[in-house]
Amino acid sequence: MALISEFPNKVLPNGSDKVLIQSGDTYYSAELENLPGNSSGGGDNSYAILQDRKAWGVFPQTTVANAWTDRQLTTVVADTIGGVSISSGVIINIPPGNYRISVVQAFYDGWGSAIRFVKANDGSVLLRSIGVWFDSGGSITMRGRFSAGAGDSFKLQYITNRSSVQGLGSWVKFPNAEQEIYTDILLEKL
Incomplete structure (x- = not known):
């Protein structure tokens, strides 16, 4: 995960392959494909x-x-x-x-x-x-x-x-x- 400083307004651009995660007052971004069970990359849909x-x-x-x-x-x-x-x-x-x-x-x-x-x-x-x-x-x-x-x-x-x-x-x-x-x-x- 990367610190959300790359997205200072805490908003992801449309079509982004990342998701925002908040822990206390700190925001992080994570790749969608790294989230468990995500059909866009975590599973193979078979x-x-x-x-x-x-x-x-x-x-x-x-x-x-x-x-x-x-x-x-x-x-x-x-x-x-x-x-x-x-x-x-x-x-x-x-x-x-x-x-x-x-x-x-x-x-x-x-x-x-x-x-x-x-x-x-x-x-x-x-x-x-x-x-x-x-x-x-x-x-x-x-x-x-x-x-x-x-x-x-x-x-x-x-x-x-x-x-x-x-x-x-x-x-x-x-x-x-x-x-x-x-x-x-x-x-x-x-």
Whole structure:
């Protein structure tokens, strides 16, 4: 960072690639590209979308009560990161780096439920959602950041208080036989 003396009026010119930062009575300038998560230079804007999709009228997997259980993932919808894939529900081939993740998981008739994001290599828990009680249907959203190393693989897991054939979502009677989506994961490379 540079002292703001290069901009005596504490105003940056239009189109500047710098931002003003104030610390007490002192002003500094910083390059935009050096700010974490900045889309103009801090991240590469690549992403992957992974889902659990089923044919119309097909329920997702039957839930297992009171045990963290791997979530089935079936489809890579988009991948601009390059190489991200799913093998037996495990997310593989994520290039090393830092990522932001956003997960939406459907639940139905599961009572107390939660999700977590786990490193498949060693079982370490990277993120965990809040717990939610469902008498009928709803969804849990989980967001966070994680780092991937060379060869790392990852799993989404759930826990619920009740075993049910439709515990991870109930199919919706869409017309025209559209696919059902029960899990949606967005990975963004930072």
